[in-house]
Amino acid sequence: MPETITLERMKTRACLWALILFASCGATLAQNDAVVVKAVREPVAKSYRKMVEGMELFEQRRDLAPNASLRFKLLPRRRGTPMDDIQLEVAADSRAIPLQVAADRTFAIERDRVALRENAKVMPNRKAGTMTWRADVRTPGLPPNVRRLGDLRLECEVGMKSGLISNYPAGFFGWLEELFKGPEFCHRPAPRYLFFAEQPLFSVTLIDGARREVLPVDMLYAGATRNAKWKQDKHCDCQVIYDHTYFVPLGDTSWPDDTLVLIEYMEGS
Amino acid sequence: MRALLVFATVLGGCALLQPPSPKPAALTSLGAGEIHSAPGAAEALVIGSSTKADVRAALGEGSVVDFTSGYEVWVYRERSPTPSAELVLLFAPSGVLTKTRVR
Numbered sequence: 143m144p145e146t147i148t149l150e151r152m153k154t155r156a157c158l159w160a161l162i163l164f165a166s167c168g169a170t171l172a173q174n175d176a177v178v179v180k181a182v183r184e185p186v187a188k189s190y191r192k193m194v195e196g197m198e199l200f201e202q203r204r205d206l207a208p209n210a211s212l213r214f215k216l217l218p219r220r221r222g223t224p225m226d227d228i229q230l231e232v233a234a235d236s237r238a239i240p241l242q243v244a245a246d247r248t249f250a251i252e253r254d255r256v257a258l259r260e261n262a263k264v265m266p267n268r269k270a271g272t273m274t275w276r277a278d279v280r281t282p283g284l285p286p287n288v289r290r291l292g293d294l295r296l297e298c299e300v301g302m303k304s305g306l307i308s309n310y311p312a313g314f315f316g317w318l319e320e321l322f323k324g325p326e327f328c329h330r331p332a333p334r335y336l337f338f339a340e341q342p343l344f345s346v347t348l349i350d351g352a353r354r355e356v357l358p359v360d361m362l363y364a365g366a367t368r369n370a371k372w373k374q375d376k377h378c379d380c381q382v383i384y385d386h387t388y389f390v391p392l393g394d395t396s397w398p399d400d401t402l403v404l405i406e407y408m409e410g411s
Numbered sequence: 412m413r414a415l416l417v418f419a420t421v422l423g424g425c426a427l428l429q430p431p432s433p434k435p436a437a438l439t440s441l442g443a444g445e446i447h448s449a450p451g452a453a454e455a456l457v458i459g460s461s462t463k464a465d466v467r468a469a470l471g472e473g474s475v476v477d478f479t480s481g482y483e484v485w486v487y488r489e490r491s492p493t494p495s496a497e498l499v500l501l502f503a504p505s506g507v508l509t510k511t512r513v514r
Contacts, residue, residue: 366476
């Protein structure tokens with residue numbers, strides 16, 4: 143008999159917990175509804191606050207790329223995603239600030255106190271999972287197929303700080319999230335932070351004066367040459383542009399920030 | 412005479428105890444994607460002319476990464492216990508070799 147009572151109590155408690163959870167989920171949904179762009183269900187969205195923090199980090203770490211400017215970039219993630227005419231806005235509770243997306247799919251954001259206070263989202267009119275995001279740090283005067291290593295180092299740090307990278311399911315790392323996804327990640331000798339070239343690439347060469355080093359093929363194509371199941375990897379945010387991707391030895395300090403990263407495309411000489 | 416015979420026997424025994432000399436590189440069997448010399452293999456190929464079938468016949472199967480664009484990257488590595496030289500080939504959607512790289 144006492145066992146039956148205990149069981150009943152447990153059931154009651156379980157129901158109560160379920161009700162509380164259900165209610166809190168409902169509240170969260172209602173709260174989110176307030177900032178959702180109605181044109182798209184389940185839009186891909188990023189935290190405005192985190193992106194502002196990324197901008198602040200860019201200013202703090204300008205020594206990596208003293209002449210560079212910062213923008214953010216949208217990239218296709220799912221096949222068939224239309225990448226033209228993307229509408230983007232900072233969506234807060236009390237206001238929506240439209241952002242201008244350039245032809246190269248880059249955009250800049252401004253600091254807005256109200257949007258920060260209201261924990262706004264940066265939201266395009268595209269569904270979640272259709273696009274991915276990167277910081278775009280460019281020193282002027284270089285052709286598109288030549289990057290500067292200091293620019294890439296800063297791109298990684300800002301990208302991680304801004305929470306732009308979505309190679310893993312949310313919460314995958316739990317309380318270790320900050321350790322794995324913070325800017326410190328970029329200081330590892332060869333972090334697996336994916337960069338995207340403008341076109342499908344064939345090789346990547348580091349050049350520092352007379353020193354030249356062609357990167358091994360394992361550092362291209364998201365490491366597909368060592369992973370026979372690379373096509374099944376749904377967590378990589380590079381699914382449709384594997385052929386544009388490369389890693390660089392960001393944390394290898396034997397390569398100075400002024401090292402040039404020369405990208406040879408598949409097409410052309 | 413007897414001393415000579417003993418000497419010859421000892422010498423023969425020593426020869427038997429010697430480890431077998433390594434086979435010439437060309438005679439050792441290679442696994443998939445393995446080659447003896449990346450520069451040597453690259454020299455045997457002709458950009459703009461060699462086809463996938465030609466390369467397969469000359470070097471065997473490589474590690475293949477095929478893209479939706481129709482381009483394919485084939486990778487061969489020198490057989491070595493340490494990080495080894497690699498030969499990377501790019502095939503256009505037509506199936507013809509368009510670029511090579513030895514690293």
